[in-house]
Amino acid sequence: xxxxxxxxxxxxxxxxxxxxxxxxxxxxxxxxxxxxxxxxxxxxxxxxxxxxxxxxxxxxxxxxxxxxxxxxxxxxxxxxxxxxxxxxxxxxxxxxxxxxxxxxxxxxxxxxxxxxxxxxxxxxxxxxxxxxxxxxxxxxxxxxxxxxxxxxxxxxxxxxxxxxxxxxxxxxxxxxxxxxxxxxxxxxxxxxxxxxxxxxxxxxxxxxxxxxxxxxxxxxxxxxxxxxxxxxxxxxxxxxxxxxxxxxxxxxxxxxxxxxxxxxxxxxxxxxxxxxxxxxxxxxxxxxxxxxxxxxxxxxxxxxxxxxxxxxxxxxxxxxxxxxxxxxxxxxxxxxxxxxxxxxxxxxxxxxxxxxxxxxxxxxxxxxxxxxxxxxxxxxxxxxxxxxxxxxxxxxxxxxxxxxxxxxxxxxxxxxxxxxxxxxxxxxxxxxxxxxxxxxxxxxxxxxxxxxxxxxxxxxxxxxxxxxxxxxx
Ligand code: FAD
Numbered sequence: 001x002x003x004x005x006x007x008x009x010x011x012x013x014x015x016x017x018x019x020x021x022x023x024x025x026x027x028x029x030x031x032x033x034x035x036x037x038x039x040x041x042x043x044x045x046x047x048x049x050x051x052x053x054x055x056x057x058x059x060x061x062x063x064x065x066x067x068x069x070x071x072x073x074x075x076x077x078x079x080x081x082x083x084x085x086x087x088x089x090x091x092x093x094x095x096x097x098x099x100x101x102x103x104x105x106x107x108x109x110x111x112x113x114x115x116x117x118x119x120x121x122x123x124x125x126x127x128x129x130x131x132x133x134x135x136x137x138x139x140x141x142x143x144x145x146x147x148x149x150x151x152x153x154x155x156x157x158x159x160x161x162x163x164x165x166x167x168x169x170x171x172x173x174x175x176x177x178x179x180x181x182x183x184x185x186x187x188x189x190x191x192x193x194x195x196x197x198x199x200x201x202x203x204x205x206x207x208x209x210x211x212x213x214x215x216x217x218x219x220x221x222x223x224x225x226x227x228x229x230x231x232x233x234x235x236x237x238x239x240x241x242x243x244x245x246x247x248x249x250x251x252x253x254x255x256x257x258x259x260x261x262x263x264x265x266x267x268x269x270x271x272x273x274x275x276x277x278x279x280x281x282x283x284x285x286x287x288x289x290x291x292x293x294x295x296x297x298x299x300x301x302x303x304x305x306x307x308x309x310x311x312x313x314x315x316x317x318x319x320x321x322x323x324x325x326x327x328x329x330x331x332x333x334x335x336x337x338x339x340x341x342x343x344x345x346x347x348x349x350x351x352x353x354x355x356x357x358x359x360x361x362x363x364x365x366x367x368x369x370x371x372x373x374x375x376x377x378x379x380x381x382x383x384x385x386x387x388x389x390x391x392x393x394x395x396x397x398x399x400x401x402x403x404x405x406x407x408x409x410x411x412x413x414x415x416x417x418x419x420x421x422x423x424x425x426x427x428x429x430x431x432x433x434x435x436x437x438x439x440x441x442x443x444x445x446x447x448x449x450x451x452x453x454x455x456x457x458x459x460x461x462x463x464x465x466x467x468x469x470x471x472x473x
Contacts, residue, residue: 003116005031007341008130008144010122010286012036013047014054015318015330016150017106022338023148024113031142032115033122033132041135043119045106047152048319049327052172055102057192059095060175060199061358068202068360076397086203088179095175118142124149126290128313146313146341149293149301150334151286153279153319160258161187161248161275167255168248171196174274180204185257185270187245189216191357193276194232198359201237208268210243210259219355221369221404221418223384228363228420231400248273281320296322306347307337315340329353352435356425361400364428367416367435370406379409383441383464385457387421389471392452398422403461405431405441412440417461423454430458441465 007023009016012034020032036051038044044051070084110117120134130142155170157163163170174196182205186197189211201207216239217225233239240261247258255273259266281300287293292311296302301316303309309316315337318330332348339346357363373380384404387393401421407414417431434444444462449455463469 002141002143004143005029006145008142009148011150011152012045013152014049014327015334018331019148019334019338020115021113022335024115026342030115033118035121044103046103050102054327056095056099056175057195059098063091064199064202065360123286124291125288148337149316150318151282151320154282156278156280160245168273170275181271183270185273188276189239194359207237209239210245211241212244214242222371224418224420307333352432354428354432361421362424363420364424365418366431381407381409381465383461385460385464387457390457392454403457405461405465407441407465412442414439427455
């Protein structure tokens with residue numbers, strides 16, 4: 001006999017578990033299916049983000065940044081620390097503890113909200129039937145009124161560098177190195193490559209990032225990516241653009257990587273190699289041929305702007321559909337879909353999704369870049385303000401970067417905010433709110449910002465949009 005539910009969610013990442021909780025809160029009889037088991041055989045909840053993504057990477061970024069500060073930054077404050085050491089095993093154990101706490105927390109939230117859990121691989125059949133292949137080999141069948149597909153994504157592998165889980169690894173492997181690699185190669189200068197490269201560079205690895213594209217951080221505003229490249233591309237953290245990896249050979253405990261750049265073929269030897277060339281939607285074995293759900297040409301589940309698939313009553317959210325592969329984008333889609341199922345006409349503002357790169361300093365943006373506005377023929381005004389002229393940044397001894405704001409030349413409406421600097425991940429929320437509330441640059445100009453704060457750079461950048469910054473340099 002099939003179990004009956006009003007909503008069945010497949011996948012418990014930040015898209016799926018949030019959708020399930022919201023659906024249950026809106027009074028729907030809800031189930032969630034998760035297939036991920038840890039080495040101990042127990043199911044783990046929270047998907048990529050909590051287990052091997054956002055959270056563990058940020059835990060390591062925090063630990064490594066503290067270590068780097070102890071080595072390089074304390075002295076200027078008059079603090080001397082004798083030969084600090086990094087206990088990598090302890091750092092990894094702290095990260096694992098945070099992951100356990102949060103994944104356990106998700107299990108508790110699902111239970112507390114009355115969501116029924118199924119442990120095993122879910123696959124969608126015709127007529128909104130979800131079959132769950134359990135880990136003991138048995139199968140359970142669920143008949144759903146509504147199905148939300150949230151299977152997430154997996155790392156892309158490239159033929160020249162097949163991962164071996166030891167010397168050549170993906171992002172998950174790079175969260176687990178038991179010692180600091182002397183020389184670390186990273187393929188891909190995207191968000192994940194820069195973040196994980198930073199972790200190990202701060203701990204002492206000599207990092208070389210090989211990026212096939214000639215451009216750097218193409219999604220970010222041009223002026224910001226130029227600043228970022230200049231800041232990070234240094235001995236110890238080299239970013240080589242236009243370097244297309246063509247092969248790799250394991251040689252004992254190292255890997256020889258061959259790549260092609262404008263000067264011809266070159267090789268580099270690394271102790272570890274991280275392949276961070278992107279992620280792809282995961283749908284293998286999750287959709288039967290007669291499920292009716294269609295994929296787009298890039299393998300994402302095809303959805304409309306309210307996450308409806310080609311089958312009525314079947315929705316898809318998160319990394320498995322188009323749009324930025326970000327946890328908060330998936331969660332917001334989950335809430336929207338749960339509300340639609342509950343009869344509301346919910347919509348999401350895809351123009352106000354923030355992007356953050358948690359390097360030091362951080363990079364964050366929301367809305368349009370100057371390049372996009374130019375390409376779209378929008379008449380715009382731009383204002384920028386450097387952290388070098390912000391008292392709080394000086395007090396923190398951290399004056400790198402700037403805030404840049406773009407506004408419509410006629411309506412004054414804020415169209416984009418771009419930040420490179422200490423605390424950018426927190427400050428960008430001001431840009432998100434400005435976009436969401438359709439603020440003008442003048443609204444930000446007339447707002448009182450606390451002094452001394454880093455956010456004063458947001459205020460001054462808004463003033464700079466009309467060339468009236470007070471602390472103009
Ligand atoms: P996922 O989190 O991938 O979850 C999908 C879940 O579905 C998994 O648990 C999977 O086991 C399960 N599943 C799949 N198929 C089935 C099936 N058939 N049956 C049952 N269960 C199934 N994003 C940010 O916003 N901020 C960050 O700082 C950030 N840092 C990152 C760092 C790294 C190293 C990585 C790899 C990613 C990072 N991301 C970050 C991206 C973020 O993790 C993803 O965008 C997010 O996890 C996507 O959520 P999701 O729910 O769509 O999918």
